[in-house]
Amino acid sequence: MFGRIARRYDVANHLLSGGADFLWRRRAAKIVASWQPRDVLDLATGSGDLALAIQRRLPHARIVAADFSPDMIEIARKKGVANTIVADALQLPFADSTFDCVTVAFGLRNMADWDRALSEMVRVLRDPGHLLVLDFSLPAGVLRPAYRFYLHRCLPLLASIVTGQKAAYDYLGGSIEKFPSGPAMLELIERNGFRDAAAETLTGGIATIYTAEKR
Numbered sequence: 551m552f553g554r555i556a557r558r559y560d561v562a563n564h565l566l567s568g569g570a571d572f573l574w575r576r577r578a579a580k581i582v583a584s585w586q587p588r589d590v591l592d593l594a595t596g597s598g599d600l601a602l603a604i605q606r607r608l609p610h611a612r613i614v615a616a617d618f619s620p621d622m623i624e625i626a627r628k629k630g631v632a633n634t635i636v637a638d639a640l641q642l643p644f645a646d647s648t649f650d651c652v653t654v655a656f657g658l659r660n661m662a663d664w665d666r667a668l669s670e671m672v673r674v675l676r677d678p679g680h681l682l683v684l685d686f687s688l689p690a691g692v693l694r695p696a697y698r699f700y701l702h703r704c705l706p707l708l709a710s711i712v713t714g715q716k717a718a719y720d721y722l723g724g725s726i727e728k729f730p731s732g733p734a735m736l737e738l739i740e741r742n743g744f745r746d747a748a749a750e751t752l753t754g755g756i757a758t759i760y761t762a763e764k765r
Contacts, residue, residue, distance in 0.1 A: 565712055566705055570753050575603045577752065578655060578684045578759055583607035585680045587650035591616065593639050593671070594657020598626030600684070604653070605631075614649075616642070639667045647676045655684040659729040665742055672743035672764055679764040681744055687731035689755030697756065701726060735760055 564571060582590065582604050588611055592601040595615035605613050616637040617623050623634050637643055639654075639661055652671045661667045671681060689697050701723035709722075730738050735758070736747040744762035751758050 566708060570756070571599075574684060574752050574757050574759075575600050575655065577750075578653065578682055579603035579607045581759065581761060582651055582653060582680075582682055585651055587611060587680065589649045590614070590651045590653065591644070591649045591671075591674060593652060593654040593667075594618070594660065595626055595631070595634070596622050596655075596657070598629050598631035598634070600653060600655045601626065601631050602629065639670060642670045642674055644674045646673055648674045649679065650676055651680045651682070653682045653684075656686065658683055659685050659725055664730075664738060668739060668742035668744070675764045677764050681739065681760075681762045681764070683735075683739070683760040684757065685729065685731075685760075686726045687729075687751070687755055687758040688726065693754050698723070698727075731758060740765075 567574075578600060587608070590601075590604055590608070590611055590613045592598075592604065592613060592615045595601050595617045596619075598615050601613050601615040605611070612633065613631070614633045614635065615623075615626055615631045616635045616639070617626070618636070618638055620636050623636050627634050635643070639657070640663055652675055654671075658664060658667060668681075675681070688694055705722060706720050729735075732749060736749060739747040739760060739762050743765050745765040747760060747762040749758050749760050
């Protein structure tokens with residue numbers, strides 16, 4: 551699915567989020583930079599936007615960008631991501647304690663086993679290492695019904711116009727509804743080897759950044 555939309559992935563993301571995705575990644579990169587990691591693994595890197603944002607903040611750090619889709623990795627390489635690898639997040643090809651920080655933006659939700667993916671992230675982190683997860687969430691209050699309408703009715707139609715692949719976005723609303731957020735996500739993270747999990751909501755709760763340290 552991601553291979554089919556790789557060529558138009560960036561355009562779709564920017565348009566469908568109203569450009570908010572730039573601000574979300576900028577905030578995520580600022581948080582990562584505050585930890586001053588030497589080695590960073592960006593999982594489900596997609597076209598590499600978060601990896602590049604982190605690299606701009608930390609020009610001397612080693613950023614490794616990994617994704618399950620070879621087509622996405624090819625796009626990331628063309629955009630200037632230096633260290634890329636095609637890899638399955640459920641079985642990472644890295645030794646234990648290789649990285650100071652692991653990030654994943656809009657990717658954990660799409661992984662087949664969230665617990666296993668987080669356990670792999672813990673394994674490859676040094677002690678103490680940091681985790682940052684950026685993903686969609688459901689806003690609270692009066693914004694929620696309108697957002698749900700957009701997710702299920704408007705977004706797939708707009709995506710089909712931009713990418714020509716409506717089916718690739720039909721799943722998105724349901725995946726966001728099912729994905730744990732808030733306290734449920736903090737509990738998921740902490741039961742898989744992390745501590746001090748915290749959440750920062752963005753744009754009224756449409757997206758959330760979760761951070762934690764290796765336990």
